[in-house]
Amino acid sequence: MKTIKTQVAIIGAGPSGLLLGQLLHKQGIDNIIIERVTGDYVLGRIRAGILEQGFVDLVREAGVAERMDAEGHVHEGVVISVNGQDHRINLKELTGGDVVVCYGQVEITRDLMEARAAAGLETLYEASEVQPHDVKSDSPYVTFSHAGEEFRLECDYIAGCDGFHGVSRQTIPAEIRTEHERVYPFGWLGLLADTPPCHEELIYAKSERGFALASQRSATRSRYYIQVPLTDKVEDWSDEAFWDELKKRLPPEAAANMVTGPSLEKSIAPLRSFVCEPMQYGNLFLVGDAAHIVPPTGAKGLNLAASDVATLYKILTRVYKQGDKDCTSQYSEIALRRVWHGERFSWWMTNMLHNFGEEIGGNGLDGQTFTRFMESELDYFLNHENGRRVIAEQYVGLPYEDPK
Template structure:
C-alpha cells in the first residue's frame, strides 16, 4: 500500500473541493484531492450558474477569475411572473448595490481544474474512497484505490466535499448525526440549448400549468426548466414538446422572443430540502451537498457550498498560521446558521412559485395552502419591504467571521 502524507485530504473534486484546495495551496497548506469519478464525468455535470458576490470574491482570491470576469454576466435583477404578469426584483437598488453573476458551474469547475493542474497539485481521479478512519482523533486517514493500487492518506484534517451519496457523511456515527429532509412531489425538467437567452435576466414563472424558469449560461447558451410530475420520463419529452410547453408558461412578451433549437442535454431532477447536523466530527468537516441540499428555486445550492468553503478556509488558515486548534469547533455552528437561512429561503420560494394542486403539503390542505402562497406572493411582490426581503436573500447573506 502506498502512503501519502499531507495536511488536508479533500474528498471530491467538484467546485467546492477544488476551490478549497486552491485557497489552501495559496496559504502554503498542502492538500490532496481524491475523486471517485473521472475528470470528464465531473465536467459533464450540468448544474447551477448564479453566483453570489461572496463566491465571486473567493474565486478571485484563489486566482481563478480570468474567464469568469471576461465571460460572466452581471445580473442587477430578475423577474417573477405570476400568471403572465411580471414583477422585476431590482437587486442592485434594493440591496445598496449588490448583484449576482451568471457563470456556469461547469466553467467554474474547469477553471479550478486547470489552475490545480498548472500548479502541479496532487489530484487522484477514478479513485473511490473505501474508508475514513480515526476522524475523531489527531491523526485521521483516508483509504482509496486507483488503477488497482491501494493508497493510505495520512493527514491532519479531512474535507468531505463528496456530495449526498459520498462516504464522508455516513462516517459520522448514527448516534451523533441527525438528518432533516423534505422531498417535494415534483421535479424539474431541464433543457440546455445553444440559443440566446430569452431575456438578459432570469424569469421565474408561476403558472396554472406549473412552474417554469428561464435561465442562462452565457450570451449564446440557455438553460430552461419546467415543473413536471416525478412519474415523467425524459424520453417522453421531445424538444418540440418542451418548447411548446415553455411558451405556454412564459409571459407573452418573453414567449414571443423565445428562440428554440436542439437540446444539448435534458434531464429531470427531483427536489429536496436536506440538512445534516453537525457538519463536523472531530477532524472531518462536511462541505456542500455532503451536508445540505436545497431545491434550486432560490439559487442557493452552489452558493451555500461556497460559504462552507469560506468558513473552513478561515478555520484551517488560523490553525496553521496561528496554531489555534480551538477555532475548529466553530465550523459547524457558523455554517449551519447560514445553511438554515438558505434552506428556508429555497423552501419558501419553492412553495410560493410551484403548483401543488390539491396535494397535502406540510400537513396542510392543498387548497388552503395554495391560497396562502398566493397571498405571500401578493404581499412580497407588491410592497417595498417584501421586495427588499427577497432581494437581500437572493444576493446572499454576509459570510460570518470566526470569533477571536
C-alpha cells in the same frame, strides 16, 4: 500499502473541493484531492450557474477569476412573473450594490482544475474504496485504491466534499447524525440548448399550468425548466412538446422572444430539502452537498457549498497561521447557521412559485388553503418594497460569518 502525507485531505474534486484546495494552497497549506470519477466526468455534470456576490469574491480571492470576470454576465435584477404579470426585483438597488453573476458551474470547475494543474497540485482521479479513518483522533487518515495500488493518506484534517451519495457523511455514526428531509411532489424537467436567452435576466414564472424558469449559460446558450409530475419520464417529452409548454408558462413577451432549437441535454431532477447535523465529526468536516441539498428555486445549492468552503478555509488558515486548533469546533455552528437560512429561502420560494394541488404533505393544510396563503405571500413580497428587499437580500446572498 503506500503511505503519503498532507495537511488537509479533500475527498471530492467538484467545485467545492477544488475551490477549497485552491484557497488553502494560496495560504501555503498542503492538500491532496481524491476523486472517485474522472475529471471529464466531473465536467460533464450539467449544473447551475448563478453565483452570489460572496462566491464571486471568493473566486477572486482564489486567483481564478480571470475568465469569470471576462465572460460572466452580471445580473442586477431578476424577474418573477405571476400569471403573466412581471415583477422585477432590482437586486443592486435593493441591496445597496450587490448583484449575482451568471457563469456556469462547469466553467468554474474547469477554471479551478486548470489552476490546480498549473500549480502542480495533486489530484488523484478514479480513486476507489475511499474511506476515512480515526477522524476523532489527532491523526486521521484516508485509505483508497488508485491505479492498482493501495494508499494510506495521513493528514491533520479531512474535508468531505464528495456529495450527497459520498462516503464522508456516512462516516459520522448514525446515532450522532440528525438528518432533516423534505421531498417535493414534483420535479424539474430541464433542457439545455444552443439558443440565445429569451430575456437578459432570469425569469421565475408561476402560472396555472405550473412553474417555469428561463435561465442562461451564455449569450448563445440557454437553460430552461418546467415543473412536471414525478411520474413523468424524459422520453415522454419531445423537444417540440417542451418548447410548446414552456411558452405557455412564461410571460408573453419572453415567449415571443424565444428562439427554439434541438436540445443538447434533457433531464428530470427531483426536488428535496436536506440538512445533516452536525457538519463536523472530530477532524472531519462536511462541505456542500455532503451535508445539505436545496431545491434549485433561488439558486442556493452551489452558493451554500461556497459559504461552507469560506468558513472552513478561514478556520484552517487560523489553525496553521496562528496555531489556534480550538477554533475548528466552530465550523458546524457557523456553517449550519447560513445553511438553514438558504434552506428556508429555497423552501419558501419553492412553496410560493410551484403548484402543489392537493399534495401539500406535511404542512397541515388542505391544497386550497395552502394555495391562498401562497398567493398572499406573493402579493405582499412582490408589491411592497420591503418585501422585494427581503427577496433581493437573500437572493444575492447573506454575508459570510467569520470564526470568532
